[in-house]
Amino acid sequence: MRPLTDEETKTMFEKLSKYIGENIKILVDRPDGSYCFRLHNDRVYYMSEKILKLATHISRDKLVSVGTCFGKFTKTIKFRLHITALDFLAPYAKFKVWVKPGAEQSFLYGNHVLKSGLGRITENTMQYQGVVVYSMTDVPLGFGVAAKTTQECRRVDPMSIVVFHQADVGEFIRNEDTLT
């Protein structure tokens, strides 16, 4: 486990800012103690300093996970957010999409959100903007990338994709093995 290099920090923050914009600083400067990002097995974990200290007792090969896993660095040094980061993306998300109850299940099985399943969308969403997907009862279900702007969404036919799927909470069951 080690702190992230500058390069890695930049890559990760760029990715995060697609979803939560400048709210990143809320993650780093928290009133309830200092929190930090650490790299372990190519994965980025977000934890408080206290837990970080505790985790130093544990040898590297025996340590499985600390705090919350945000995502991992791919072999090409790109950063990929995991669904486990949703707890921290959802409260600070700048752009949101709500899906209708009928389309909920489809999204949870890893499909894109179609126009027909679109319940609501934040105004002024740009194309390819990172969005967090909610159910109509405001339960965060996952996140993705807007395929169309809000304006376009009004016009397109019901079967066209409006949000590309990136991660959904169904992965807790489907990809349990690869979460960490």
Place this chain on the structure above:
Amino acid sequence: MGRKLDPTNQVKRGPGRKSKKQQGAETELAKFIPDEETAPKRMSSRGRKRAAKRVLNTKKPKAAEEQPKTGFTDENSKWLKPVKRKRKIGEAESEDDSDEHWEQEEDEEEEEQLQAKKGGKLEIQEDDDDDEDMVDDYGALEEGSGDEKAEEQSDEEELLPIERAAKKAKKLKEALGIESDDDDDDDDDDDEDDKEKKKSDSDVDEEDTVQANMDDMDAFRLPGAEESEREGVLPLDLKSIYQRIKDNIDVLCNFSTKREEGKERAEYLSLLKKDLCTYYSYNHFLLDKLMDLFPLSELVDFLEANEIHRPVTIRTNTLKTRRRDLAQALINRGVNLDPLGKWSKVGLVIYDSSVPVGATPEYLSGQYMLQGASSFLPVMALSPQEGELVLDMSAAPGGKTTYIAQLMRNTGMIVANDANADRLKSVVGNIHRLGVTNTVICNYDGRQFPKVMGGFDRVLLDAPCSGTGVIAKDPAVKTSKDEADIQRSAHLQKELILAAIDSVNAESTSGGYLIYCTCSIMVEENEWVVDYALKKRNVKLVPTGLDFGKEGFTRFKERRFHPTLRLSRRFYPHSHNMDGFFVAKLKKFSNVVPTAATGNEEENADAPEATEVTDSSEEEPSKSPKKKKMVPGKAGGLKRKPQTNGTAAKKPASVKTKGKKNSPAGPKKAKIAKMDGETVKASEAKKPAAKTAGGAKASKEGSRFEKKQNKLRKSPMKAKKRMGKNKFRKLKSMLGEDGE
């Protein structure tokens, strides 16, 4: 066209009208108009119409009938109530994934349309959750509107043909042969049973089945040798075996009156055992164990309870939601649930569900966890406080870990450990799903844990076990276990519990507790292990804080455990309707000497030092150090017990140093625990100064013991350096007497 809400009319809560009406109409009609049942009354035009409609779609009302009763039945019904179904046309509802709802809704809408025509009065009376009104309405409406009456009747007609036939047959039976019912003890299919019995070579001659049954009851006879031989060739059918088990137990329970002359109890027992093994397909070993554990009447209950599954229970994740919100959301999805019980504020029992409970969006978003009711108990007993450092020694699949986290409200720190790396994946998944952020997950063998880190405020040890409490979940246990398996897991458990105790920090202001639990009901894996820990470490049992469950055994067959073991709790499938479980709460008590911080070894060490000079008691089965704590004044006699194997004899010299250098918690202490005489000596040599310093108190105490010990010296036993076991026992009992 939606139903208008009438503020003047108080809506009653409870099961829906559909579930009540069928029942009510049926019984009421039977009472009021028995003859009209045979000759159907002329229906009103609307009634006829409705009946015709019912004939058309016979399936639909059936589906509606089977619609599970939603809502709550216990005292929580005050606040937990099923939502009123919205009937907006345009907007899709959240439960669209369950077809059943749609069907029912259509059905209801149809009826509503009809009623809407009739006018407002009926509409109010037909209100949804209004069950009491329905009962009262019956009489009121009889003179008021014939329509309603007709409807009730047609409801009666709705009985399936087969049901009617059964009803008629029942009546006929009642009329003809009342005597045949009086000794139908419990079997519904008793007649069938009897028929088969006739065929079988059961020991009783039975011309008249009823008579035979009665005879069977009071004159149960053991099958002779040749009969049992025949049985070997031509096995009995299960029904008659079951009957024989019942009769046999009946005899055994009233042995003096019902026994057959000249037959031993053992003969009855061996037959019973054989029958139980056949009927429930256990192996002889396990059944022997169970027979030791339960009285006979309870044994069958237990075995029966193992044949049925426990209800599915879920635990609300209070980090993300509240129980009533969750219950509401799940009811909307067509789940039929109830609060778990008074003892849990977060548990819900699922009776049935139209959707998979393990894959609802609520589950995926971490609002609840599927978890057996018995798994709540150890965590409740642990009662972790906010800001503490807690270790879960065998965490997978993370149910208890996340419960701990939610009780601590995500503060403090939790170390979740499991020896199996594959099973840890589920821990990772569950912890992230439930939004727990204060957890470190690691993959050590629990036995090494005190070396990794110590100083925990609380430790939960859910030890790996033989699984004899969860036979309902895994029936393979019935046949796969033998003595060696039990011994093996008991051994592992003893190692683990010592490691767990060594990880606890007794100095902790808020904690210093250890929970030991298993899903086994074997005494070897539970009381015995805890008793062992009591002897080996400075821990005492404290009440678990669970107000139900059976007390742990303090004596079992030839074994005698520490009397405080009754503070531990046992849970059984047949008496508590949860998996078989054992929970014990141990408190590690700290030493009064501030230097001896973690108070594990050193307190014991102080104690035995003086006495051991005289009688080296290596082979002595050490008695619990606890006792000493409980009777501090007269501890002398008891304190002679060594607490670690083999080190006892060499202790006197070494203890003083120990007391001094043991202040760091955890790993070091654990090492000390394992230290044999040699290492102790070595350390003594290294730290002579510490010895003198630390020995101040110890020597004081020691002098007291010296006196005692002098007394001992005068006794004849002290003459020999080593004494035989028997002699030792005698001495022990003597000392025990004057000690207590």
